[in-house]
Amino acid sequence: MSMIDEFDSERSLHDFVGHVHVEKIQHFYNEFYRRAKDSKAHSELCRKVYGQDFCQHGMLDMNQLDRLIEVSRLNKDTLVLELGSGTGLITEYISDMTQCRITGIDISVEAIEHASARTKDKRNRVVFETRNMENLDYPDGAFDAVISIDTLYFVKDLENTVRQMVKILKPKGSMYMFYHVDPDLEDCPGADPVRCSQLGAVLDRLSLSYRAIDFTAENNKHWELRKQVLSELKTQFEEEGNMYLYDSRMEECMSNMCDFYRFLYMVEQV
Structure with missing residues (x-):
């Protein structure tokens, strides 16, 4: 069973990282x-599915990214931390569009080295660091905003990570978190999926106000489109010798994530 196969529900994501070494996740993303x-x-694939090539590995398309920028109201005076920034193309775009000063962190050494080299002329506002987002050892009140784009599934202790996020925020700071929710809500039937998710439950326990x-509708369309485009590009992946990429992206499409709810959680003025 592959790593992607095991990421087939919100619960299994957390169970999986509970018994796998960080090194295994790091190796996967370094290779990716x-x-x-x-x-x-x-x-x-990225251009056709997401609207622009940011070397995406996830579900965030340009519509969702631009909506994040719109609601977050970042500007040149805003200090931002992004958790799980990958190669940093999205991180860089956020700063380019808003002029905010942003730090992107990721456990993939390969991704961070690539991001740092590419943005060396923007070092005054775009910085990348190899860090584990489960250990946010920054000073209290270091940032105005923290962004997580489909990365909180990979932490072992979600509540502890959210507590750390709050701790490093300045007074009236904000958190913006893209998160998908398993549609199997047996533990709270008939309830609001926003609050029934593991993230929603953590925010409620910490008495954090959020919206x-x-x-969800965009998420469902995303998976259908990705599957279609991957099929069209299969020969090109084969000719490149990159079936590793094709297989990992297609395996995601074959999981049940196409049925998930998807939300942008916003905790503002902490």
């Missing part, structure tokens, strides 16, 4: 980014 950055087939934007 090493291959993806030079793959024309993957670049074309959410629903991207």
